[in-house]
Amino acid sequence: LTEDMKLTVIGCGYLGATHAACMAELGHDVLGVDVDADKVSRLQAGEVPFFEPGLADVLRRNLAAGRLRFTTDHRDAAAFASVHFLGVGTPQVRRGYGVDLSHVESAIDALTPLVRGEHLIIGKSTVPVGTAAALSQRMAVLTAPGSRVDLAWSPEFLREGFAVEDTLEPDRLVLGTDPDDEDDRAEQVITEIYREILETGVPFVRTDWATAELVKVSANAFLATKISFINAVSEICENVGADVSTLADAIGYDARIGRRFLNAGLGFGGGCLPKDIRGFMARADEVGAGQALRFLREVDAINTRRRSAMVELVADAVGGDVLGTNIAVLGAAFKPESDDVRDSPALNVAGQLALRGASVAVFDPKANDNSRRLYPTLAYAQSAVEACEQADAVVVATDWAEFVHMAPEELADVVRARVIVDGRRCLDAAAWRSAGWRFYAIGGPMRAVPRSPIARRANSDSELPQVATVATPP
Numbered sequence: 001l002t003e004d005m006k007l008t009v010i011g012c013g014y015l016g017a018t019h020a021a022c023m024a025e026l027g028h029d030v031l032g033v034d035v036d037a038d039k040v041s042r043l044q045a046g047e048v049p050f051f052e053p054g055l056a057d058v059l060r061r062n063l064a065a066g067r068l069r070f071t072t073d074h075r076d077a078a079a080f081a082s083v084h085f086l087g088v089g090t091p092q093v094r095r096g097y098g099v100d101l102s103h104v105e106s107a108i109d110a111l112t113p114l115v116r117g118e119h120l121i122i123g124k125s126t127v128p129v130g131t132a133a134a135l136s137q138r139m140a141v142l143t144a145p146g147s148r149v150d151l152a153w154s155p156e157f158l159r160e161g162f163a164v165e166d167t168l169e170p171d172r173l174v175l176g177t178d179p180d181d182e183d184d185r186a187e188q189v190i191t192e193i194y195r196e197i198l199e200t201g202v203p204f205v206r207t208d209w210a211t212a213e214l215v216k217v218s219a220n221a222f223l224a225t226k227i228s229f230i231n232a233v234s235e236i237c238e239n240v241g242a243d244v245s246t247l248a249d250a251i252g253y254d255a256r257i258g259r260r261f262l263n264a265g266l267g268f269g270g271g272c273l274p275k276d277i278r279g280f281m282a283r284a285d286e287v288g289a290g291q292a293l294r295f296l297r298e299v300d301a302i303n304t305r306r307r308s309a310m311v312e313l314v315a316d317a318v319g320g321d322v323l324g325t326n327i328a329v330l331g332a333a334f335k336p337e338s339d340d341v342r343d344s345p346a347l348n349v350a351g352q353l354a355l356r357g358a359s360v361a362v363f364d365p366k367a368n369d370n371s372r373r374l375y376p377t378l379a380y381a382q383s384a385v386e387a388c389e390q391a392d393a394v395v396v397a398t399d400w401a402e403f404v405h406m407a408p409e410e411l412a413d414v415v416r417a418r419v420i421v422d423g424r425r426c427l428d429a430a431a432w433r434s435a436g437w438r439f440y441a442i443g444g445p446m447r448a449v450p451r452s453p454i455a456r457r458a459n460s461d462s463e464l465p466q467v468a469t470v471a472t473p474p
């Protein structure tokens, strides 16, 4: 068992709150710090301020065990522990492609002058390469005389919807430290903190700051590229009547390619992939290697093009123009098992349809409230059936299991026309057709049978349904 350690987690948003609860779950004594008093009091009361399966249980269990507390005061953090994880947000800047580091900088500025003795800050946020080196210089100026504060970078790879699982059972751990410092103190500390995880044999990559920072953005850029690759191929499939899902299965059997992240559809969204590829391009420009990542512009463009292609497909499905039609949009979150609507393809499509004069009713099992804040003028329904009342077309925009398993008969009597548009290629096209619906899928025809979400869960994957059979039905 891991020997108890005291540590703090600065920033209790999506990443930080999960990290704090999971570190307490490993047996450590954890103090979560956030400048948002409301967030702190909700977490302290055992309430997770966003939807993340399983997190509330871990949070409550560890609050009750006395291993976890939350505060708004950095002085508490400086006094509580000598190891501090940094998990604040690094959003895209308002203008341009760069990354807004103000939260990271203000956390460092608040904590560093307060600590006494030897402390270690372990950055987890996704940052442009060179950030740790710059922060370290900033810290040198702020550190109290006679004290020492080291900085390490250990990027986080968790997926929303699987945050607890990904934190406690990661694919790998990465630790980057100052390349000019021979000291292995950070490595010893991390080894101690993650002992239970490391004992399972998970790969532990030891490197320098810059490599660690680049690992994270490269991983996300690769995933984004994989999705845009298959979506680009789907544009060709659309034109020639080929089935991109079957194609993905066939190329995915090649272990060098792999089937995961090859689901064509509305493309990627969320708080990470879109912003990370843009931040990566911006930094590449700054370090004089802009040419190297020019292809990511195309990855981004392919991705956003899917959204307008979807709007065109819906227009085709209702006879050419959505003006004056009723459209039900099922799903608003950027992916299932999440209430996150940041850069959500689903919500973007709903907004575009409304701009074109459709009367749009949105339903998402978890993201209605967040969506309403972003798009207050759309109508929000309490159920899929309610959203579909008098609809001229039903659009599936997020592949929640409840939509994947919707019975065509259930909606048949409430809609005005039996028209369904599958934006995630997640429905059983044959079942809808045989129930008398006109079926449209983004990315070209669908001939295969989607796999059940049970199989997807067992696969421990947040990806879209894969295909159970590659046979083409008669």
Ligand code: UDX
Pocket (backbone or CB within 6 Å): 156, 157, 158, 159, 160, 161, 220, 223, 227, 260, 261, 262, 263, 264, 265, 266, 267, 268, 269, 270, 271, 272, 273, 334, 335, 462, 463, 464
């Ligand atoms: C991502 C990375 O996966 C994770 O490792 C990193 O730490 C943070 O960014 P996340 O943003 O939670 O995680 O979502 P992810 O599961 O990667 O999905 C991203 C988007 O891609 C979603 O909108 C999803 O619907 C879409 N997607 C995913 C596809 O369109 N096709 C696929 O095959 C897979």
